[in-house]
Amino acid sequence: MTALSPNVPTRNLIGGAWIGAASGKTFPVLNPATDQPLCEVPDMAEADGLAAVEAAYTAGQQWADTAPRVRGEVLRKTYELMIERREEIALLITQEMGKALADSRAEVNYAAEFFRWFSEEAVRIGGEVRRAPAGDKWIMTNRVPVGVCYFITPWNFPAAMATRKIGPAVAAGCTVVVKPAAETPLTTLYIAKLMEEAGLPAGVVNVITTHSASAVSSAILADERVQKLSFTGSTFVGKKLLHQTAERVLRVSMELGGNDPFIVCSDADVDAAVEGAMLAKMRNGGQACTAANRFYVHTDVYDEFVAKFSARMSGLSVGPGYEDGIQVGPVVSHKQRDEIAGLVDSALASGAKRIVGDPAAMPSVGSFYPPTVLTDVPADSVIARTEIFGPVAPVIRVQTDDEALTLANTTEFGLIGYIYTRDLAKGLRLSRRMQTGMVGLNRGLLSDPAAPFGGVKESGLGREGGFEGIDEFLETQYVATDW
Numbered sequence: 001m002t003a004l005s006p007n008v009p010t011r012n013l014i015g016g017a018w019i020g021a022a023s024g025k026t027f028p029v030l031n032p033a034t035d036q037p038l039c040e041v042p043d044m045a046e047a048d049g050l051a052a053v054e055a056a057y058t059a060g061q062q063w064a065d066t067a068p069r070v071r072g073e074v075l076r077k078t079y080e081l082m083i084e085r086r087e088e089i090a091l092l093i094t095q096e097m098g099k100a101l102a103d104s105r106a107e108v109n110y111a112a113e114f115f116r117w118f119s120e121e122a123v124r125i126g127g128e129v130r131r132a133p134a135g136d137k138w139i140m141t142n143r144v145p146v147g148v149c150y151f152i153t154p155w156n157f158p159a160a161m162a163t164r165k166i167g168p169a170v171a172a173g174c175t176v177v178v179k180p181a182a183e184t185p186l187t188t189l190y191i192a193k194l195m196e197e198a199g200l201p202a203g204v205v206n207v208i209t210t211h212s213a214s215a216v217s218s219a220i221l222a223d224e225r226v227q228k229l230s231f232t233g234s235t236f237v238g239k240k241l242l243h244q245t246a247e248r249v250l251r252v253s254m255e256l257g258g259n260d261p262f263i264v265c266s267d268a269d270v271d272a273a274v275e276g277a278m279l280a281k282m283r284n285g286g287q288a289c290t291a292a293n294r295f296y297v298h299t300d301v302y303d304e305f306v307a308k309f310s311a312r313m314s315g316l317s318v319g320p321g322y323e324d325g326i327q328v329g330p331v332v333s334h335k336q337r338d339e340i341a342g343l344v345d346s347a348l349a350s351g352a353k354r355i356v357g358d359p360a361a362m363p364s365v366g367s368f369y370p371p372t373v374l375t376d377v378p379a380d381s382v383i384a385r386t387e388i389f390g391p392v393a394p395v396i397r398v399q400t401d402d403e404a405l406t407l408a409n410t411t412e413f414g415l416i417g418y419i420y421t422r423d424l425a426k427g428l429r430l431s432r433r434m435q436t437g438m439v440g441l442n443r444g445l446l447s448d449p450a451a452p453f454g455g456v457k458e459s460g461l462g463r464e465g466g467f468e469g470i471d472e473f474l475e476t477q478y479v480a481t482d483w
Helices: 046-065 068-084 086-097 101-124 160-172 186-197 213-222 235-246 270-286 299-314 334-349 401-409 424-433 469-473
Strands: 012-014 017-019 026-031 036-042 128-131 138-145 148-152 175-179 205-207 226-232 251-255 260-264 292-298 353-356 372-375 392-398 416-420 438-441 474-481
Touching: 012 046, 012 186, 026 086, 036 186, 046 138, 046 148, 046 175, 046 205, 046 213, 068 086, 068 101, 068 160, 068 186, 086 101, 086 186, 101 160, 101 270, 101 469, 148 160, 148 213, 160 175, 160 186, 160 226, 160 469, 175 213, 186 205, 213 226, 213 235, 226 235, 226 469, 235 251, 260 270, 260 401, 270 292, 270 299, 270 392, 270 416, 292 299, 292 401, 299 353, 299 372, 299 392, 334 353, 334 372, 334 392, 392 401, 401 424, 416 424, 424 438, 469 474
Parallel strands: 148 175, 148 226, 175 205, 226 251, 260 292, 260 416, 292 392, 372 392, 416 438
Antiparallel strands: 012 017, 012 205, 026 036, 128 138, 138 474, 353 372
């Protein structure tokens, strides 16, 4: 299946017009299950990116002045359109990214919720009036939109990573330029089309696609009209962008890499831990920054956990994500598959054992990698220190809960951690000591548009979603006055 729906736009949106690159250049979007092109999209250059900034800047003041209720209603209408067309969007995600349709449907629901949540937050942007302690004036604070925002989104959740940024920005009264990943640009273009249908004015949301991400992003970030960057991607690229934005002291949000630990305590309900592990590891085929990356299992329950977890992993069906019954689709590209294979080979060379997962059994066409369980993994191995971003679970035996927590915190990353224990008090104590921005306590899935998402250490800056999400797009202005 390679044919796109005729409803999917394949040109870029700038200032309300669907256009190609000024150069006429394009690049292909591939289906990772077949290695065949789905379509061609514009390969925008620096001048095209600056045209998008111009469109956003031109639309900025009018959108900032638009009533919060009106801004919220546009988001609410887009939410309804996304739910109405869930199947078409889900199929599109599967076609360009590879994940199984069940995962794509769940992503559409999750992505749409950001628009519903921030449609409600748009009308709750606060301010304050209070008398100064000295009694000589009144202190008034306003919350004003940051201005033009630039968003760089990743390939693994092409719908949710777009809506999680666009929703609060539009609700706050900002205008935006979005550059989706070159691997998965079509979902973002489709969502922008739905926003148009919902009544979004021209120029408020602009979408550009490019194979020259570094050059285009550098030009955009150097433009004085751009006031905010929100980036989701690798820590390596995030650090480079932070250097660039420091030159202009831009407002920045960063959702970066992770190396997420999954702790199974001696008193854990093993069946519940296995269920949580399947969610935490295999959502999106392991291609998620929230994916459990290393499993620290107490020796008392190690053998039972490995046996039950391996049985579940070995039972997963692998194939093109849009086929009936498929639970695990291809990873996004051959490059990604080869990087995963390299990590597994390195682990095996360091003494690990492969319990589940035979790469030779995978389809010969497409970028498939099997669900894999590794045991006897050295705690200091490369695979335990690297974000895998694929369906591979290294399991490490520990003797105590404190050892597990120490190993969990021995990393430069701090996005999310998982803890399974029957003792709630102990779980809460361990949670407070875990150096992560988020903790799943007896839960393998915790992302929620109503909750703040983000990490500590080298996993990022700022929060997306929740009450905090809209704050990233607002400045506090103080006015002193007498009356």
